[in-house]
Amino acid sequence: MPSVYNWQLGREMDYPFEGVRPKRQFAMIFDTNKCIACQTCTVACKTAWTSGRGQEYMLWNNVETKPYGYYPLGWDVNILDKHGVQDMDGPVYEGKTLFEAAPADKVVLGYTPKDEDYAFPNIGEDDCTGEMDQGAWMQMPHMQWMYYLPRICNHCTYPACLSACPRQVIYKREEDGIVLLDQNRCRGYRECVTGCPYKKVFFNPMTRVSEKCIGCYPAIENNRQTQCTITCIGKIRLQGFMATPDEAREDNPMDYIVHYAKIAKPLYPQFGLEPNTYYIPPVHVPPKYLRQMFGWGVEEAIDTYKRASEDPKLLGAMLLFGATPEIIHRFKLEAGKAVGYDDKGAELVRVPMVEPTFLRDAFDGRFNAYRTNVT
Numbered sequence: 001m002p003s004v005y006n007w008q009l010g011r012e013m014d015y016p017f018e019g020v021r022p023k024r025q026f027a028m029i030f031d032t033n034k035c036i037a038c039q040t041c042t043v044a045c046k047t048a049w050t051s052g053r054g055q056e057y058m059l060w061n062n063v064e065t066k067p068y069g070y071y072p073l074g075w076d077v078n079i080l081d082k083h084g085v086q087d088m089d090g091p092v093y094e095g096k097t098l099f100e101a102a103p104a105d106k107v108v109l110g111y112t113p114k115d116e117d118y119a120f121p122n123i124g125e126d127d128c129t130g131e132m133d134q135g136a137w138m139q140m141p142h143m144q145w146m147y148y149l150p151r152i153c154n155h156c157t158y159p160a161c162l163s164a165c166p167r168q169v170i171y172k173r174e175e176d177g178i179v180l181l182d183q184n185r186c187r188g189y190r191e192c193v194t195g196c197p198y199k200k201v202f203f204n205p206m207t208r209v210s211e212k213c214i215g216c217y218p219a220i221e222n223n224r225q226t227q228c229t230i231t232c233i234g235k236i237r238l239q240g241f242m243a244t245p246d247e248a249r250e251d252n253p254m255d256y257i258v259h260y261a262k263i264a265k266p267l268y269p270q271f272g273l274e275p276n277t278y279y280i281p282p283v284h285v286p287p288k289y290l291r292q293m294f295g296w297g298v299e300e301a302i303d304t305y306k307r308a309s310e311d312p313k314l315l316g317a318m319l320l321f322g323a324t325p326e327i328i329h330r331f332k333l334e335a336g337k338a339v340g341y342d343d344k345g346a347e348l349v350r351v352p353m354v355e356p357t358f359l360r361d362a363f364d365g366r367f368n369a370y371r372t373n374v375t
Helices: 040-049 075-083 115-119 160-164 191-195 253-260 287-294 298-306 312-319
Strands: 003-006 011-014 025-031 062-066 147-151 170-172 179-181 201-204 209-212 237-242 277-280 330-334 337-341 347-352
Touching (some): 160 191, 253 277, 287 298
Antiparallel strands (some): 003 011, 062 147, 201 209, 330 337, 337 347
16 A cells, blocks of 8 residues: 655555645634534535435534534544554554554445434533532532534545545545545445545435535635635634645644644544644643544643733734635734735735723713613
8 A cells, every 4th residue: 555644643654545735725723612512504504505305414514512422423432442542642643544454355444324323413412521419519620521523524635535435436626625526426335434434424315426515615716715614603713725834834824823833633633534624622621532532732732722812923813713704825913913815915804913992981971871881
Protein backbone atom coordinates (compact mmCIF):
# COMPACT_ATOMS: atom_id res chain seq x y z
CA MET A 1 0.00 0.00 0.00
CA PRO A 2 1.36 3.49 -0.85
CA SER A 3 2.50 5.84 1.87
CA VAL A 4 1.25 9.43 2.41
CA TYR A 5 2.10 12.12 4.95
CA ASN A 6 -0.59 12.96 7.51
CA TRP A 7 0.39 16.15 9.35
CA GLN A 8 -2.20 15.57 12.08
CA LEU A 9 -0.37 12.36 12.99
CA GLY A 10 3.12 13.77 12.44
CA ARG A 11 4.14 10.79 10.29
CA GLU A 12 3.71 8.83 7.09
CA MET A 13 0.84 6.34 6.97
CA ASP A 14 -0.60 3.68 4.66
CA TYR A 15 -3.22 4.85 2.16
CA PRO A 16 -4.46 3.06 -0.98
CA PHE A 17 -4.01 6.07 -3.29
CA GLU A 18 -1.36 8.64 -4.07
CA GLY A 19 -1.42 11.61 -1.71
CA VAL A 20 -2.44 14.60 -3.86
CA ARG A 21 -3.67 17.66 -1.99
CA PRO A 22 -6.18 20.08 -3.57
CA LYS A 23 -5.26 23.64 -4.57
CA ARG A 24 -6.97 24.83 -1.39
CA GLN A 25 -8.79 22.89 1.30
CA PHE A 26 -12.36 23.52 2.50
CA ALA A 27 -12.32 23.55 6.30
CA MET A 28 -14.45 24.54 9.28
CA ILE A 29 -13.79 25.44 12.92
CA PHE A 30 -16.33 24.90 15.72
CA ASP A 31 -16.11 26.47 19.17
CA THR A 32 -17.77 23.82 21.35
CA ASN A 33 -17.77 26.22 24.33
CA LYS A 34 -20.35 28.40 22.60
CA CYS A 35 -22.69 25.73 21.19
CA ILE A 36 -26.12 25.55 22.89
CA ALA A 37 -27.53 22.72 20.73
CA CYS A 38 -30.33 24.90 19.38
CA GLN A 39 -30.18 22.74 16.19
CA THR A 40 -30.59 25.79 13.95
CA CYS A 41 -27.73 24.44 11.83
CA THR A 42 -29.41 21.02 11.62
CA VAL A 43 -32.72 22.49 10.48
CA ALA A 44 -31.01 24.83 7.99
CA CYS A 45 -29.16 21.91 6.40
CA LYS A 46 -32.24 19.69 6.43
CA THR A 47 -34.44 22.24 4.68
CA ALA A 48 -31.73 23.13 2.17
CA TRP A 49 -30.52 19.69 1.12
CA THR A 50 -32.42 16.68 2.54
CA SER A 51 -36.14 17.34 2.23
CA GLY A 52 -36.76 14.70 -0.47
CA ARG A 53 -38.11 11.14 -0.37
CA GLY A 54 -35.73 8.68 1.21
CA GLN A 55 -33.86 11.53 2.90
CA GLU A 56 -36.14 11.76 5.91
CA TYR A 57 -33.59 10.19 8.26
CA MET A 58 -30.57 11.97 6.76
CA LEU A 59 -28.91 14.58 8.95
CA TRP A 60 -25.90 15.80 7.02
CA ASN A 61 -25.45 18.23 9.91
CA ASN A 62 -26.35 17.16 13.43
CA VAL A 63 -25.52 18.22 17.00
CA GLU A 64 -24.89 15.51 19.61
CA THR A 65 -24.67 15.71 23.38
CA LYS A 66 -21.45 14.03 24.45
CA PRO A 67 -20.62 11.65 26.00
CA TYR A 68 -23.93 9.76 25.54
CA GLY A 69 -25.26 11.17 22.29
CA TYR A 70 -24.60 9.69 18.85
CA TYR A 71 -26.09 9.73 15.36
CA PRO A 72 -26.26 7.02 14.16
CA LEU A 73 -26.42 5.13 17.44
CA GLY A 74 -22.95 4.45 18.88
CA TRP A 75 -21.08 5.56 15.76
CA ASP A 76 -17.87 6.50 17.55
CA VAL A 77 -17.86 3.97 20.41
CA ASN A 78 -18.41 1.16 17.90
CA ILE A 79 -15.46 2.08 15.68
CA LEU A 80 -13.27 2.90 18.70
CA ASP A 81 -14.02 -0.56 20.07
CA LYS A 82 -13.01 -2.14 16.77
CA HIS A 83 -9.93 0.05 16.55
CA GLY A 84 -8.74 -0.87 20.04
CA VAL A 85 -6.49 1.01 22.45
CA GLN A 86 -3.93 3.20 20.65
CA ASP A 87 -0.92 5.24 21.81
CA MET A 88 -1.81 8.95 21.61
CA ASP A 89 0.62 10.43 24.13
CA GLY A 90 2.79 12.55 21.83
CA PRO A 91 2.84 14.75 18.72
CA VAL A 92 3.80 11.72 16.61
CA TYR A 93 1.00 9.16 16.65
CA GLU A 94 2.43 5.71 17.43
CA GLY A 95 -0.77 3.70 17.00
CA LYS A 96 -2.43 2.28 13.89
CA THR A 97 -4.82 4.17 11.64
CA LEU A 98 -8.02 2.60 10.32
CA PHE A 99 -6.21 1.92 7.04
CA GLU A 100 -3.33 0.21 8.83
CA ALA A 101 -5.69 -1.77 11.09
CA ALA A 102 -7.91 -3.00 8.23
CA PRO A 103 -8.41 -6.76 7.77
CA ALA A 104 -6.68 -8.36 4.80
CA ASP A 105 -9.81 -8.31 2.61
CA LYS A 106 -10.68 -4.65 3.30
CA VAL A 107 -9.13 -1.28 2.52
CA VAL A 108 -10.24 0.33 5.78
CA LEU A 109 -11.48 -0.92 9.15
CA GLY A 110 -15.19 -0.15 9.48
CA TYR A 111 -18.67 -1.39 10.27
CA THR A 112 -22.18 -1.03 8.82
CA PRO A 113 -24.83 0.52 11.12
CA LYS A 114 -28.19 -1.21 11.43
CA ASP A 115 -31.25 0.58 10.06
CA GLU A 116 -32.60 1.10 13.58
CA ASP A 117 -29.37 2.86 14.60
CA TYR A 118 -30.66 5.91 12.71
CA ALA A 119 -33.93 6.00 14.68
CA PHE A 120 -32.55 7.95 17.66
CA PRO A 121 -31.20 11.34 16.51
CA ASN A 122 -31.69 12.92 19.94
CA ILE A 123 -30.57 10.05 22.15
CA GLY A 124 -28.59 11.17 25.20
CA GLU A 125 -29.54 14.80 24.65
CA ASP A 126 -28.55 16.91 27.68
CA ASP A 127 -27.62 13.79 29.66
CA CYS A 128 -24.54 14.46 31.80
CA THR A 129 -22.09 12.04 33.38
CA GLY A 130 -22.58 10.78 36.92
CA GLU A 131 -25.39 11.46 39.36
CA MET A 132 -26.15 14.19 41.88
CA ASP A 133 -26.34 12.42 45.24
CA GLN A 134 -28.49 13.78 48.04
CA GLY A 135 -26.70 16.63 49.79
CA ALA A 136 -24.31 17.30 46.90
CA TRP A 137 -23.30 20.87 46.18
CA MET A 138 -21.64 22.62 43.24
CA GLN A 139 -17.89 22.06 43.03
CA MET A 140 -15.32 23.07 40.42
CA PRO A 141 -14.19 21.67 38.14
CA HIS A 142 -17.56 20.20 37.28
CA MET A 143 -18.42 16.96 39.05
CA GLN A 144 -20.82 16.15 36.20
CA TRP A 145 -20.37 17.30 32.63
CA MET A 146 -21.66 17.12 29.09
CA TYR A 147 -21.10 19.22 25.99
CA TYR A 148 -22.46 19.63 22.49
CA LEU A 149 -20.66 18.33 19.41
CA PRO A 150 -21.87 19.69 16.04
CA ARG A 151 -20.90 17.46 13.11
CA ILE A 152 -20.84 17.58 9.32
CA CYS A 153 -18.89 15.59 6.74
CA ASN A 154 -15.21 16.28 7.44
CA HIS A 155 -14.26 16.43 3.74
CA CYS A 156 -11.17 14.50 4.73
CA THR A 157 -7.83 14.75 3.00
CA TYR A 158 -7.70 10.94 2.93
CA PRO A 159 -11.40 9.95 2.83
CA ALA A 160 -12.27 6.42 3.91
CA CYS A 161 -15.52 6.58 1.92
CA LEU A 162 -13.57 7.29 -1.26
CA SER A 163 -11.10 4.51 -0.50
CA ALA A 164 -13.79 1.92 0.25
CA CYS A 165 -15.91 2.48 -2.88
CA PRO A 166 -15.27 -0.27 -5.48
CA ARG A 167 -16.65 1.86 -8.34
CA GLN A 168 -14.69 5.08 -7.64
CA VAL A 169 -17.97 6.94 -7.24
CA ILE A 170 -16.61 9.34 -4.62
CA TYR A 171 -14.06 11.99 -5.52
CA LYS A 172 -12.30 14.98 -3.95
CA ARG A 173 -12.49 18.25 -5.88
CA GLU A 174 -9.14 19.68 -6.93
CA GLU A 175 -10.27 23.30 -6.60
CA ASP A 176 -11.46 23.21 -2.96
CA GLY A 177 -11.05 19.72 -1.48
CA ILE A 178 -14.80 19.12 -1.08
CA VAL A 179 -15.65 15.41 -1.21
CA LEU A 180 -18.57 14.61 -3.52
CA LEU A 181 -20.41 11.50 -4.72
CA ASP A 182 -21.46 10.78 -8.31
CA GLN A 183 -24.96 9.35 -7.88
CA ASN A 184 -25.14 8.34 -11.55
CA ARG A 185 -22.29 5.86 -11.03
CA CYS A 186 -23.38 4.64 -7.58
CA ARG A 187 -24.86 1.13 -7.39
CA GLY A 188 -25.75 1.20 -3.70
CA TYR A 189 -23.12 -1.23 -2.40
CA ARG A 190 -22.88 0.87 0.80
CA GLU A 191 -19.15 0.26 1.15
CA CYS A 192 -18.82 4.02 1.68
CA VAL A 193 -21.24 3.84 4.62
CA THR A 194 -19.22 1.00 6.11
CA GLY A 195 -15.87 2.72 5.53
CA CYS A 196 -16.63 6.20 6.86
CA PRO A 197 -15.87 6.09 10.61
CA TYR A 198 -17.86 9.30 11.17
CA LYS A 199 -20.92 7.76 9.44
CA LYS A 200 -21.56 10.85 7.33
CA VAL A 201 -22.46 8.97 4.15
CA PHE A 202 -26.11 7.91 3.94
CA PHE A 203 -27.97 5.37 1.80
CA ASN A 204 -31.22 6.50 0.20
CA PRO A 205 -33.66 3.54 0.29
CA MET A 206 -35.86 5.12 -2.39
CA THR A 207 -33.23 5.92 -5.02
CA ARG A 208 -30.95 3.04 -3.92
CA VAL A 209 -27.83 5.19 -4.03
CA SER A 210 -25.69 6.90 -1.41
CA GLU A 211 -25.76 10.62 -0.55
CA LYS A 212 -23.67 12.93 1.63
CA CYS A 213 -22.92 16.50 2.66
CA ILE A 214 -21.78 18.50 -0.37
CA GLY A 215 -20.08 21.26 1.60
CA CYS A 216 -22.63 23.72 0.15
CA TYR A 217 -20.34 23.92 -2.88
CA PRO A 218 -22.66 26.22 -4.90
CA ALA A 219 -22.21 28.77 -2.10
CA ILE A 220 -18.47 28.10 -1.77
CA GLU A 221 -18.02 28.74 -5.50
CA ASN A 222 -19.49 32.20 -4.88
CA ASN A 223 -17.29 32.93 -1.84
CA ARG A 224 -20.15 32.34 0.59
CA GLN A 225 -19.88 30.25 3.75
CA THR A 226 -21.97 27.12 4.22
CA GLN A 227 -25.65 27.25 5.19
CA CYS A 228 -24.99 25.72 8.61
CA THR A 229 -22.32 28.36 9.28
CA ILE A 230 -24.27 31.48 8.37
CA THR A 231 -27.43 30.38 10.21
CA CYS A 232 -25.63 29.57 13.48
CA ILE A 233 -27.11 31.92 16.06
CA GLY A 234 -24.35 31.22 18.56
CA LYS A 235 -21.62 32.25 16.10
CA ILE A 236 -19.66 29.12 16.93
CA ARG A 237 -18.54 28.41 13.34
CA LEU A 238 -15.96 29.78 10.92
CA GLN A 239 -15.70 28.26 7.47
CA GLY A 240 -12.95 28.97 4.99
CA PHE A 241 -9.85 27.45 3.41
CA MET A 242 -6.91 26.09 5.33
CA ALA A 243 -3.35 25.21 4.42
CA THR A 244 -0.99 22.56 5.74
CA PRO A 245 1.36 23.67 8.55
CA ASP A 246 4.30 24.26 6.19
CA GLU A 247 2.23 26.65 4.02
CA ALA A 248 0.08 28.26 6.73
CA ARG A 249 -0.50 32.01 6.50
CA GLU A 250 -0.65 34.05 9.69
CA ASP A 251 -3.18 36.44 8.10
CA ASN A 252 -5.63 33.61 7.33
CA PRO A 253 -7.96 33.26 10.37
CA MET A 254 -8.36 29.51 9.77
CA ASP A 255 -4.59 28.97 9.64
CA TYR A 256 -3.98 31.22 12.63
CA ILE A 257 -6.44 29.42 14.90
CA VAL A 258 -5.34 25.90 13.89
CA HIS A 259 -1.62 26.21 13.09
CA TYR A 260 -0.40 29.24 15.04
CA ALA A 261 -2.56 29.40 18.16
CA LYS A 262 -3.20 25.62 17.97
CA ILE A 263 -6.51 25.85 19.85
CA ALA A 264 -8.67 23.89 17.35
CA LYS A 265 -8.20 20.15 16.99
CA PRO A 266 -9.41 17.51 14.46
CA LEU A 267 -12.08 14.94 15.35
CA TYR A 268 -10.53 11.54 16.07
CA PRO A 269 -7.25 12.18 14.23
CA GLN A 270 -6.09 8.65 15.13
CA PHE A 271 -8.41 7.29 12.45
CA GLY A 272 -5.91 8.63 9.89
CA LEU A 273 -8.32 10.41 7.53
CA GLU A 274 -6.93 13.90 8.24
CA PRO A 275 -10.42 15.39 8.72
CA ASN A 276 -10.86 19.07 7.85
CA THR A 277 -13.28 20.11 10.57
CA TYR A 278 -11.66 21.38 13.77
CA TYR A 279 -12.97 21.79 17.30
CA ILE A 280 -12.00 24.16 20.08
CA PRO A 281 -12.28 21.68 22.98
CA PRO A 282 -14.73 22.35 25.85
CA VAL A 283 -12.88 23.77 28.83
CA HIS A 284 -14.86 21.87 31.52
CA VAL A 285 -14.42 18.28 30.30
CA PRO A 286 -11.79 15.82 31.66
CA PRO A 287 -8.67 15.98 29.44
CA LYS A 288 -8.43 12.19 29.12
CA TYR A 289 -11.79 12.09 27.37
CA LEU A 290 -10.87 15.00 25.13
CA ARG A 291 -7.48 13.51 24.24
CA GLN A 292 -9.21 10.42 22.87
CA MET A 293 -11.59 12.56 20.80
CA PHE A 294 -9.32 15.38 19.61
CA GLY A 295 -5.82 13.97 19.90
CA TRP A 296 -2.64 15.20 21.48
CA GLY A 297 -2.39 18.80 22.75
CA VAL A 298 -5.90 19.44 24.10
CA GLU A 299 -4.64 20.66 27.48
CA GLU A 300 -2.44 23.28 25.81
CA ALA A 301 -5.31 24.25 23.49
CA ILE A 302 -7.66 24.85 26.43
CA ASP A 303 -5.05 26.89 28.28
CA THR A 304 -4.42 29.10 25.22
CA TYR A 305 -8.15 29.50 24.65
CA LYS A 306 -8.65 30.67 28.23
CA ARG A 307 -5.92 33.28 27.70
CA ALA A 308 -7.20 34.51 24.34
CA SER A 309 -7.47 38.06 25.70
CA GLU A 310 -3.67 38.09 25.96
CA ASP A 311 -3.27 37.42 22.22
CA PRO A 312 -5.00 40.21 20.27
CA LYS A 313 -4.58 38.37 16.97
CA LEU A 314 -6.22 35.23 18.29
CA LEU A 315 -9.03 37.25 19.84
CA GLY A 316 -9.51 39.11 16.55
CA ALA A 317 -9.70 35.87 14.57
CA MET A 318 -12.27 34.44 16.98
CA LEU A 319 -14.40 37.59 16.80
CA LEU A 320 -14.81 36.97 13.07
CA PHE A 321 -16.92 33.85 13.78
CA GLY A 322 -20.40 34.60 12.44
CA ALA A 323 -19.46 38.16 11.48
CA THR A 324 -20.20 37.86 7.75
CA PRO A 325 -21.80 35.34 5.38
CA GLU A 326 -18.82 35.63 3.01
CA ILE A 327 -15.63 33.55 3.27
CA ILE A 328 -12.82 35.48 4.98
CA HIS A 329 -9.49 34.76 3.29
CA ARG A 330 -7.37 37.31 5.15
CA PHE A 331 -7.66 39.41 8.29
CA LYS A 332 -5.76 42.04 10.24
CA LEU A 333 -6.15 44.20 13.32
CA GLU A 334 -6.65 47.90 12.70
CA ALA A 335 -7.68 50.72 15.05
CA GLY A 336 -9.16 48.38 17.63
CA LYS A 337 -11.07 46.30 15.10
CA ALA A 338 -10.66 42.90 13.45
CA VAL A 339 -11.00 43.43 9.71
CA GLY A 340 -11.83 40.58 7.31
CA TYR A 341 -11.11 40.53 3.57
CA ASP A 342 -12.17 38.37 0.63
CA ASP A 343 -9.80 36.62 -1.80
CA LYS A 344 -9.49 39.79 -3.91
CA GLY A 345 -8.57 41.99 -0.95
CA ALA A 346 -11.94 43.72 -0.65
CA GLU A 347 -13.05 44.47 2.89
CA LEU A 348 -15.92 42.30 4.12
CA VAL A 349 -16.40 43.20 7.78
CA ARG A 350 -15.03 45.17 10.74
CA VAL A 351 -15.64 43.83 14.24
CA PRO A 352 -14.75 45.89 17.34
CA MET A 353 -12.24 44.19 19.64
CA VAL A 354 -14.02 45.71 22.65
CA GLU A 355 -17.78 46.18 22.75
CA PRO A 356 -18.74 49.76 23.73
CA THR A 357 -20.54 50.32 27.03
CA PHE A 358 -23.30 52.93 27.30
CA LEU A 359 -24.40 54.30 30.69
CA ARG A 360 -27.86 55.76 31.05
CA ASP A 361 -29.22 57.84 33.89
CA ALA A 362 -31.14 55.85 36.47
CA PHE A 363 -33.95 58.39 36.26
CA ASP A 364 -35.26 59.42 32.81
CA GLY A 365 -36.79 62.87 33.17
CA ARG A 366 -38.39 62.74 29.74
CA PHE A 367 -40.64 59.87 30.73
CA ASN A 368 -40.62 60.43 34.49
CA ALA A 369 -39.43 56.81 34.86
CA TYR A 370 -36.71 54.95 36.76
CA ARG A 371 -34.57 52.31 35.07
CA THR A 372 -33.56 49.13 36.82
CA ASN A 373 -30.86 48.39 34.21
CA VAL A 374 -28.67 51.36 33.35
CA THR A 375 -26.13 49.67 31.05
